[in-house]
Amino acid sequence: MQIELSATGGTLVMRLGGHFDFSTRNDFMARAEEAIARAETPEIRVDMGGLDYIDSSALGMLLMMRDKARKLDKSVSLAGAHGHVRQVIDTAQFERLFTVY
Numbered sequence: 001m002q003i004e005l006s007a008t009g010g011t012l013v014m015r016l017g018g019h020f021d022f023s024t025r026n027d028f029m030a031r032a033e034e035a036i037a038r039a040e041t042p043e044i045r046v047d048m049g050g051l052d053y054i055d056s057s058a059l060g061m062l063l064m065m066r067d068k069a070r071k072l073d074k075s076v077s078l079a080g081a082h083g084h085v086r087q088v089i090d091t092a093q094f095e096r097l098f099t100v101y
Contacts, residue, residue, distance in 0.1 A: 001016060001017065001018040001019055001020055001024040001027065001028065001051075002015075002016070002017035002018055002050065003015070003016055003017075003027060003028065003031045004017075005031065005034065005035055007038070007040070007041060010040075010041065010042055010043060011041065011043045011044070011045050012035050012038055012041035012043070012044045012045070013044075013045050013047055014031065014032070014035050014044060014045070014046050014047065015047040015049070015050060016028075016046065016047065016048055016050055016051050017050030017051060018050070018051065018052065018053075019051070019052065019053040019054075020048075020051050020053065020054045020055070020058040020061075020085075021053065021054070021055045021057060021058055022055065022057040022058075024058075025057065025061060028058075028061050029061060029064070029065075032061070032064075032065040032068070033068065036065070036068055036069050036072060036074060041074065042073070042074050042075065043074065043075050043076075043077065044065075044069060044074060044075070044076045044077070045076075045077045045078075045079050045101075046062065046065075046076060046077070046078050046079065047079050047080045048078060048079065048080050048081040048085050048089075049079070049080030049081070049082065050080075051081070051085045052083070052084070052085070053084060053085070054084070054085045054088050054089075055088075056092075059088070059092050059094070062076070062078070062094075062098070063097070066097065066098065075099070076098060077098055077099040077100070077101065078094065078098045078099070078100045078101070079100070079101035080101070081100070
């Protein structure tokens with residue numbers, strides 16, 4: 001999976017590409033913690049537009065990221081999901097847990 005971080009205003013954007021599954025947990029969590037640690041960013045937007053696959057373990061990693069961010073009064077939102085990835089996000093009813101764009 002590719003992960004790219006960039007800051008835009010008060011939002012840090014975490015762009016994901018490729019497959020997001022259990023095999024990417026170490027890379028994802030390391031980059032998620034890096035994003036959360038940036039003191040100047042109260043909001044983290046996970047841009048899922050480049051993903052072509054996501055599984056249930058990835059959903060768990062997103063929830064862990066959200067919980068870690070909340071402890072520092074930061075928010076995590078999801079954006080750009082389409083196709084299979086959007087179907088998984090919708091089926092899991094993640095709009096109840098995240099702001100989804």
